[in-house]
Amino acid sequence: MNSDYHPPLALTILSGIFLILGAICFLIVTVDIIWRRGWRSMMGIMVPVYPINAAYMMPVTLYVYFKYGRAAKPMSKAQAYADDSKTGHCSSKQAPTDQDSASPPPCHAPSTKEKDEQLDLPDHPPACHSDLEKATPDDSDAHCHHHDASRPMIITLLVGVSHCGAGCILGDLVGEWLVYGTGAKINGHSIWAELLIDYAFALLFGIAFQYFSIAPMSGEYGPKTVWRAAKADILSLTSFEVGAFGWMIIYQVGIFNYQLSMDTWTYWWMMQIGMALGFATAIPMNYFLITRGIKEPCC
Structure with missing residues (x-):
């Protein structure tokens, strides 16, 4: 790449705007997960997946996260106590009161009819995240499968693609800087080395993300799940990567004639566009994998 080449100022400004928007979306999701303590009720691997994808899919990921993946607000002790009282569960802890001598209301023993209503799971599914906060990992996994069946297929596909999307963006970040730092080239150009190294790291990260998606739902950890x-x-x-790498070749070879350096805003905006195109080209394959039972739909 020609380090003497500088993209036009207007293109640099436009690149900066989109990259900053991606960073804002990343921070919005990250802060929301931290504030709501999402790791308590979300599938663990989705905690990093949503923010990473928000950095390049921006409004799409924000919609999917806030509509389908967002964790519930942590309940206060008083709310948790009131919830237990309504469902007839006895609690060993007293609800906070202003008077130390106050005693908690007696536990309500559910009637036979109430028990039947509580056990009638198909007609009365649990709330998505509030129940998950009090559930065991096994309960959460069972709920994930139930929730997958109730949401639109397109959302299941978007969440499924987000796993390999997160792996790809991490792999590309590591690979790009590794090639830039070492000056690695193939046939006199760094892009061909980038494609090979990016793919290798993306595969490692992608398999790791997929493993920690499948293992909690199947309950199997080990070589078989790997x-x-x-x-x-x-x-x-x-x-x-068909979409992502295809765009990399188009802008590096066809548009900028190998001149765009990695230390420019425009380079990373081009990469952001490539990730979005890769997301789109991965949807048909994920539809095939999920409908054939090869890939597990995720929460």
């Missing part, structure tokens, strides 16, 4: 994650992610990630 193989399942690899089978699902190699196809999904490769379809993602």
